[in-house]
Amino acid sequence: xxxxxxxxxxxxxxxxxxxxxxxxxxxxxxxxxxxxxxxxxxxxxxxxxxxxxxxxxxxxxxxxxxxxxxxxxxxxxxxxxxxxxxxxxxxxxxxxxxxxxxxxxxxxxxxxxxxxxxxxxxxxxxxxxxxxxxxxxxxxxxxxxxxxxxxxxxxxxxxxxxxxxxxxxxxxxxxxxxxxxxxxxxxxxxxxxxxxxxxxxxxxxxxxxxxxxxxxxxxxxxxxxxxxxxxxxxxxxxxxxxxxxxxxxxxxxxxxxxxxxxxxxxxxxxxxxxxxxxxxxxxxxxxxxxxxxxxxxxxxxxxxxxxxxxxxxxxxxxxxxxxxxxxxxxxxxxxxxxxxxxxxxxxxxxxxxxxxxxxxxxxxxxxxxxxxxxxxxxxxxxxxxxxxxxxxxxxxxxxxxxxxxxxxxxxxxxxxxxxxxxxxxxxxxxxxxxxxxxxxxxxxxxxxxxxxxxxxxxxxxxxxxxxxxxxxxxxxxxxxxxxxxxxxxxxxxxxxxxxxxxxxxxxxxxxxxxxxxxxxxxxxxxxxxxxxxxxxxxxxxxxxxxxxxxxxxxxxxxxxxxxxxxxxxxxxxxxxxxxxxxxxxxxxxxxxxxxxxxxxxxxxxxxxxxxxxxxxxxxxxxxxxxxxxxxxxxxxxxxxxxxxxxxxxxxxxxxxxxxxxxxxxxxxxxxxxxxxxxxxxxxxxxxxxxxxxxxxxxxxxxxxxxxxxxxxxxxxxxxxxxxxxxxxxxxxxxxxxxxxxxxxxxxxxxxxxxxxxxxxxxxxxxxxxxxxxxxxxxxxxxxxxxxxxxxxxxxxxxxxxxxxxxxxxxxxxxxxxxxxxxxxxxxxxxxxxxxxxxxxxxxxxx
Amino acid sequence: xxxxxxxxxxxxxxxxxxxxxxxxxxxxxxxxxxxxxxxxxxxxxxxxxxxxxxxxxxxxxxxxxxxxxxxxxxxxxxxxxxxxxxxxxxxxxxxxxxxxxxxxxxxxxxxxxxxxxxxxxxxxxxxxxxxxxxxxxxxxxxxxxxxxxxx
Numbered sequence: 001x002x003x004x005x006x007x008x009x010x011x012x013x014x015x016x017x018x019x020x021x022x023x024x025x026x027x028x029x030x031x032x033x034x035x036x037x038x039x040x041x042x043x044x045x046x047x048x049x050x051x052x053x054x055x056x057x058x059x060x061x062x063x064x065x066x067x068x069x070x071x072x073x074x075x076x077x078x079x080x081x082x083x084x085x086x087x088x089x090x091x092x093x094x095x096x097x098x099x100x101x102x103x104x105x106x107x108x109x110x111x112x113x114x115x116x117x118x119x120x121x122x123x124x125x126x127x128x129x130x131x132x133x134x135x136x137x138x139x140x141x142x143x144x145x146x147x148x149x150x151x152x153x154x155x156x157x158x159x160x161x162x163x164x165x166x167x168x169x170x171x172x173x174x175x176x177x178x179x180x181x182x183x184x185x186x187x188x189x190x191x192x193x194x195x196x197x198x199x200x201x202x203x204x205x206x207x208x209x210x211x212x213x214x215x216x217x218x219x220x221x222x223x224x225x226x227x228x229x230x231x232x233x234x235x236x237x238x239x240x241x242x243x244x245x246x247x248x249x250x251x252x253x254x255x256x257x258x259x260x261x262x263x264x265x266x267x268x269x270x271x272x273x274x275x276x277x278x279x280x281x282x283x284x285x286x287x288x289x290x291x292x293x294x295x296x297x298x299x300x301x302x303x304x305x306x307x308x309x310x311x312x313x314x315x316x317x318x319x320x321x322x323x324x325x326x327x328x329x330x331x332x333x334x335x336x337x338x339x340x341x342x343x344x345x346x347x348x349x350x351x352x353x354x355x356x357x358x359x360x361x362x363x364x365x366x367x368x369x370x371x372x373x374x375x376x377x378x379x380x381x382x383x384x385x386x387x388x389x390x391x392x393x394x395x396x397x398x399x400x401x402x403x404x405x406x407x408x409x410x411x412x413x414x415x416x417x418x419x420x421x422x423x424x425x426x427x428x429x430x431x432x433x434x435x436x437x438x439x440x441x442x443x444x445x446x447x448x449x450x451x452x453x454x455x456x457x458x459x460x461x462x463x464x465x466x467x468x469x470x471x472x473x474x475x476x477x478x479x480x481x482x483x484x485x486x487x488x489x490x491x492x493x494x495x496x497x498x499x500x501x502x503x504x505x506x507x508x509x510x511x512x513x514x515x516x517x518x519x520x521x522x523x524x525x526x527x528x529x530x531x532x533x534x535x536x537x538x539x540x541x542x543x544x545x546x547x548x549x550x551x552x553x554x555x556x557x558x559x560x561x562x563x564x565x566x567x568x569x570x571x572x573x574x575x576x577x578x579x580x581x582x583x584x585x586x587x588x589x590x591x592x593x594x595x596x597x598x599x600x601x602x603x604x605x606x607x608x609x610x611x612x613x614x615x616x617x618x619x620x621x622x623x624x625x626x627x628x629x630x631x632x633x634x635x636x637x638x639x640x641x642x643x644x645x646x647x648x649x650x651x652x653x654x655x656x657x658x659x660x661x662x663x664x665x666x667x668x669x670x671x672x673x674x675x676x677x678x679x680x681x682x683x684x685x686x687x688x689x690x691x692x693x694x695x696x697x698x699x700x701x702x703x704x705x706x707x708x709x710x711x712x713x714x715x716x717x718x719x720x721x722x723x724x725x726x727x728x729x730x731x732x733x734x735x736x737x738x739x740x741x742x743x744x745x746x747x748x749x750x751x752x753x754x755x756x757x758x759x760x761x762x763x764x765x766x767x768x769x770x771x772x773x774x775x776x777x778x779x780x781x782x783x784x785x786x787x788x789x790x791x792x793x794x795x796x797x798x799x800x801x802x803x804x805x806x807x808x809x810x811x812x813x814x815x816x817x818x819x820x821x822x823x824x825x826x827x828x829x830x831x832x833x834x835x836x837x838x839x840x841x842x843x844x845x846x
Numbered sequence: 847x848x849x850x851x852x853x854x855x856x857x858x859x860x861x862x863x864x865x866x867x868x869x870x871x872x873x874x875x876x877x878x879x880x881x882x883x884x885x886x887x888x889x890x891x892x893x894x895x896x897x898x899x900x901x902x903x904x905x906x907x908x909x910x911x912x913x914x915x916x917x918x919x920x921x922x923x924x925x926x927x928x929x930x931x932x933x934x935x936x937x938x939x940x941x942x943x944x945x946x947x948x949x950x951x952x953x954x955x956x957x958x959x960x961x962x963x964x965x966x967x968x969x970x971x972x973x974x975x976x977x978x979x980x981x982x983x984x985x986x987x988x989x990x991x992x993x994x995x996x997x
Contacts, residue, residue, distance in 0.1 A: 633969060634946060638866040641971040645873065673969050 004078040008033050011077060020063075020084050022056040033080070037065065053082065062089040087142040112210040115198065116145045116153075123205060132212055134184035145208075152179040153193065153208070181210065190217045240338035243326060244273045244281075251333060260319075260340055262312035273336075280307040281321065281336065309338065318345045368466040371454060372401045372409070379461060388468055390440035401464075408435040409449065409464070437466065446473040496594040499582060500529045500537075507589060516596055518568035529592075536563040537577065537592070565594065574601045618686065625683035629676050636676060640669035675791075678805040681736075682790070685812045690730045692817070694840040697770070698724040700731055701758060704738035708746070717746045717754035724760050725768050726840035733813045734837075738772075740806045741833050745774030747802070748795075766839045767819070773832040779825040788821065810835075856986055859885045859909035861893040861926060862944075863918050867967070871913070871944075874978035879986060885909060890921025894929060897936055909939060911985055914961075916945040916952055924955060931960040938992050940985060 003012035010028050018025055021036050028036070037051050053063040066081040106113050106124070112132040115124035122140050130137055133148045145153055181191040194209040231252075234241045240257035242250055250268050258265055261276045273281050309319040320341045326333040362369050362380065368388040371380035378396050386393055389404045401409050437447040450465040487508075490497050496513035498506055506524050514521055517532045529537050565575040576597045582589045643666040651659055698721070705712065705719055712719060719742060727734070738758070745756040755775045763769040779787060779794070786792050788811040793804035807821075810833075814821040819836035856879070862868050868886050875882045885906070887893035893914075896903045912930065916923035923945070931937045940962040945952065948966045956964045965981070968974045985991075 630946070634864070637946070637967070637969050638864070638870075640969070641870050641974065642866065644971040645870075670970075677969070 002028075002033065002080045002082060004033050004080060006076055006078075008078075010036075017082060020055075020061075020082060021053060027056075037063070037080075037082075050085065053084065061086045064088075083138065085138070088138060109209065112212075114140075114145065114148070114208045114210060116206045116208060118204065120144050120146065120153075122148075129210065132183075132210060133181065139184075148182055149179055149191070149193070149208075149210075150182055152177065176211070178213065181212070189214050192216075237337065240340075242268075242273065242276070242336045242338060244334045244336060246332065248272050248274065248281075250276075257338060260311075260338060261309065267312075276310055277307055277319070277321070277336075277338075278310055280305065304339075306341070309340070317342050320344075365465065368468075370396075370401065370404070370464045370466060372462045372464060374460065376400050376402065376409075378404075385466065388439075388466065389437060395440070404438055405435055405447070405449075405466075406438055406444075408433065432467075434469070437468070445470050448472075493593065496596070498524075498529065498532075498592045498594060500590045500592060502588065504528050504530065506532075513594065516567075516594065517565065523568075532566055533563055533575070533577070533594075534566050536561065560595075562597070565596070573598050576600075621683075625679065629680040629683065632676050633673070636669060636672055640666070640673055643669050675805075678809070682805055682809050682812065685733060685736075685809065685816060689733060689816060692728045692730060692838075694726050695729055695731045695734065696724070697727045697729070697734065697760065697768075697837065700729070700734040701738045701742075703735045704742060707735070707739050708743055711743065711746055715746050715749070715754055717756060719756045719758070721758035722760065724758065724770075727768060727837040728840055729817055729837055730813075733816070737810050737813045737835075740810050741772040744806055745772060745776055745831075748774075748776045750777060762839075763836055767836050768839050769834055769836050771832050771834045773830065775830040777831075778827040778829045779823060779831050780827050781825070784823055784825075787823070854881055856882045856911070857885060857907045857909045858882055858911045858913060858986075859887060859893065859896060861887045861890065861912065861914045861918065861923065863888050863915065867915075870971075870974065871978065874975045875982065877975060878979045878982040882982070882986070883907075890918045890923065890926040893918075893926050894921065897930065897933075897939075910991055911981075912939055912941040913944045913981070914941055916943060916947055916956070924959060927956065927959045927961055940989070940991065942981065942985065944981075 001012075001014045002010050002017055005011050009030050009032055011030070013025065013028050015025075017023075017028070021028070023036075036054055038054060039051070048064050048066050050062060050064050052060050054060050062085045064083045064085045066083075068079045068081075069076050071077070106126045109126060109128060112129035113124075113126045114122055114129050117123050122143050122145050125137060125140055127137075129135075129140070129148075133140070135148070140148065176192040176194050178190060178192050180188050182188050190213045192211045192213045194211075196207045196209075198205045198207045234243075234252065234254040237254055237256060240260040241252075241254040242257050243252035245251050250271055250273050253265060253268055255265075257263075257268070257276075261268070263276070268276070304320040304322050306318065306320050308316050310316050318341050320339045322337045322339075324335050324337075326335045359380075362371075362382040365382060365384065368385035369380075369382045370378055370385050373379050378399055378401050381393060381396055385391075385396070389396070391404070396404065432448040432450055434446065434448050436444045438444050446469050448467045448469045450467075452463050452465075454461040454463045490499075490508065490510045493510055493512060496516040497508075497510045498513050499508035501507050506527055506529050509521060509524055511521075513524070517524070519532075524532065560576045560578050562574065562576050564572050566572055574597050576595045578593045578595075580591050580593075582591045643662060647659075647662050647666050651662070654662075701721060701724060711717070742756050742758070746754045752775075757773045758770065759773075760768045760770045783794055787794065788807045790808040791804040792808070793802065795802075811821050814835040814837075817837055819838075821833065821835040823831055823833050825831035858875070860868060860871055862871065865888075868888075872884055875884055885896065887896050893912075895901055896906045897909075897912075899906050914923050914927060914930075918926070923943070927941060927943070929936075930939065930941055937960070941960075943952075943956045943961045943964045944967060945965075946967050953964050965977060968977055
């Protein structure tokens with residue numbers, strides 16, 4: 001460094017300047033700059049200027065000066081920084097030499113490049129070297145290379161000749177030597193140098209490519225760390241771990257692998273992995289490049305592949321390998337975790353056996369069976385489940401069970417641990433839970449679930465037996481409806497209704513029953529029926545089984561049984577019960593309709609009394625009628641007989657008045673006799689009626705005709721008849737009946753021949769309709785009712801003799817035989833009298 | 847014609863309480879048979895007195911035929927019948943019940959008491975006369991009666 005004043009004289013200089021130019025300090029002060037820099041100085045400011053410097057000994061050397069002005073008290077001074085660029089010049093000269101070949105390379109080299117001569121001085125360097133070491137080029141040129149590479153480099157150079165250096169170098173050529181580089185700031189960093197000789201006009205130079213391997217070293221350290229950690233993991237792994245390189249060689253293994261395969265580590269390192277895994281592994285590695293290996297591996301990552309492992313003793317065992325890539329410095333390695341799955345294989349075989357059996361059971365189960373895991377997903381189901389829910393198996397496996405049982409199932413599983421699930425299940429075991437199932441078409445149907453736990457290797461699963469209870473539900477609804485309806489009927493029934501169980505206890509009663517017996521419902525439910533019906537009811541139930549009760553009831557069905565009911569106030573009243581069985585879900589119950597027959601009983605009693613009275617009365621009446629008639633006969637007989645005697649003996653002997661009087665008396669008396677006889681006959685129909693027996697109606701008719709024989713003969717009447725059936729009748733009365741009707745037919749005639757015809761036809765129900773048809777006078781319809789009345793006559797005494805009791809008699813006889821008598825007639829067209837009689841036994845067949 | 851009595855008179859005892867009936871019967875027998883002597887007892891006591899020839903009836907003839915009505919005051923006809931048929935000497939006299947009753951019970955009872963026959967009095971006069979004629983014809987003409995001397 002020199003400071004010049006405006007005149008160009010050196011006013012200041014430093015020791016380097018002294019050295020550079022070889023002067024002492026004072027020797028330069030106040031000397032003009034041109035002494036040392038002969039030319040070219042004056043005009044240049046600011047730029048690095050290459051000039052020539054002259055030493056004291058008159059030698060010249062190239063310099064570069066940098067000028068700057070300095071303000072001083074005396075005005076501007078010029079400060080010149082002078083650099084000896086001899087080396088540089090020579091380097092430049094050298095560089096120019098090598099420029100053709102190497103300059104580009106040098107500068108372009110990614111690595112720092114330094115040329116070192118046989119003295120160990122740096123003769124050339126590139127910009128990377130500058131950067132790497134933190135020096136400016138000039139600071140290093142000419143310096144010993146040991147400034148930047150303290151150790152290890154220089155020793156490799158033998159200072160006594162380049163030949164030896166070449167020899168020495170020959171060992172180094174191509175090898176990366178790791179050394180320590182030192183920066184300008186004294187910091188050190190790891191480097192790798194690659195040496196190569198270079199012939200130059202100065203002799204053999206050593207070209208050193210210097211690579212900063214800090215990062216690599218870090219990585220290597222890191223890797224070493226990682227490797228250590230990894231190695232630790234590997235050793236600790238429960239599975240055999242083997243690391244294989246792309247060539248298929250084992251580069252790493254752990255102790256477990258040694259145990260598994262029965263080898264010691266050294267026996268396997270470097271060996272092909274196919275020694276221990278004969279097939280299937282190597283094929284998975286593609287040895288022609290990490291990229292492909294990575295692709296191949298990408299498929300394998302995470303999957304367990306089942307292969308066969310081979311031990312040192314040649315025995316084989318089933319293994320599962322899980323592969324994962326491992327990037328190492330050079331390539332992708334494959335880490336294989338090898339698991340001995342002998343046990344698992346055995347268990348799997350056993351499980352598949354069990355599964356086979358279980359599956360068989362599952363498929364054979366009549367109910368739908370679904371197995372659900374702790375997460376509520378279906379893991380297993382049978383064909384019935386498929387059918388019930390309308391899904392194919394695949395559509396349900398893995399699905400949440402809530403798809404088919406929306407509500408109520410999943411809630412029963414606690415997903416946070418099998419223990420809790422087991423507890424939750426413990427409540428469910430054996431109980432049928434009613435829920436709703438949902439089919440694939442969205443329709444829902446009632447189901448009953450029965451849950452049971454199933455331990456599996458994956459935890460506790462829940463087996464659900466699912467029963468479609470639609471039918472049962474429908475039946476229950478129906479039953480509830482029926483019960484509702486029945487209950488309604490029960491309450492609405494006019495009679496008291498009581499339902500009794502096989503134990504004789506009242507289970508249901510209606511409001512009428514409450515009223516009848518004077519109890520409140522609650523007081524009777526559960527009580528024995530004998531509380532209200534002390535005798536006669538319980539005996540009809542056999543308490544030791546519904547079957548017997550049913551049998552016992554079978555006799556009772558439909559019959560009304562009269563018993564005595566007991567009211568709450570202790571009073572009794574007559575009841576009639578009608579029993580019928582009622583099947584309930586559990587047993588046969590007996591429904592008893594209980595009717596209070598107090599009124600009826602009273603009526604019956606009353607009726608019986610009345611009937612008795614009536615009978616007595618009738619009897620009295622009959623007696624009376626008989627006695628009256630009979631006792632009347634006596635005096636009447638006197639009157640009639642004596643008036644006739646009178647008439648006989650004195651007719652014509654007294655005056656005509658007397659004759660007339662006597663005639664009227666006689667007539668009156670005889671009429672009276674006839675009336676009384678008829679009356680007696682009428683009354684005897686009831687009192688002296690015989691029982692009905694099967695008789696021939698034809699026979700009775702013939703008897704009647706015989707009795708009328710005289711009249712028939714006198715009138716020349718023609719009486720005909722059809723075949724007449726056997727009938728149930730009182731014979732005497734039937735004769736009387738025919739006699740009267742035929743007699744009437746003959747009597748009430750116009751002039752001519754009376755013709756009477758009797759016929760009978762079936763009238764249904766075993767009865768016969770008889771008809772007596774005459775060709776007589778006929779009867780005006782307005783008299784049809786009257787003629788059957790007592791003593792009713794339609795004709796004067798002069799016209800026809802008769803008391804008018806004949807048809808009343810007929811009516812009474814017919815009615816006593818349970819029939820009706822009627823007449824069809826038109827005046828002048830004859831009459832047909834019809835009446836019914838019950839036929840004999842045979843008539844049922846005809 | 848069987849004449850049982852040498853005198854030719856037939857004694858008939860009529861036990862009848864109705865005077866009207868008595869007269870009718872008399873008239874009817876008169877028509878039928880002029881040889882009949884009709885004795886009348888108007889009740890059972892008189893009848894027995896007559897038959898037993900007691901008191902005023904000490905000289906009463908033994909009747910060849912008894913016509914007995916059932917409904918009598920004091921001693922009833924059935925009792926008379928019974929008495930007659932229990933009496934050794936009287937029971938051989940034919941006793942004919944002649945009554946208005948047609949009751950089956952009376953008929954049966956009469957025969958049980960050994961009435962010789964039972965006849966119902968007809969209501970009509972001519973029928974009655976005809977019946978009396980039949981009695982006469984049968985009992986007094988056709989039938990062999992025991993002679994009186996046998997008592």
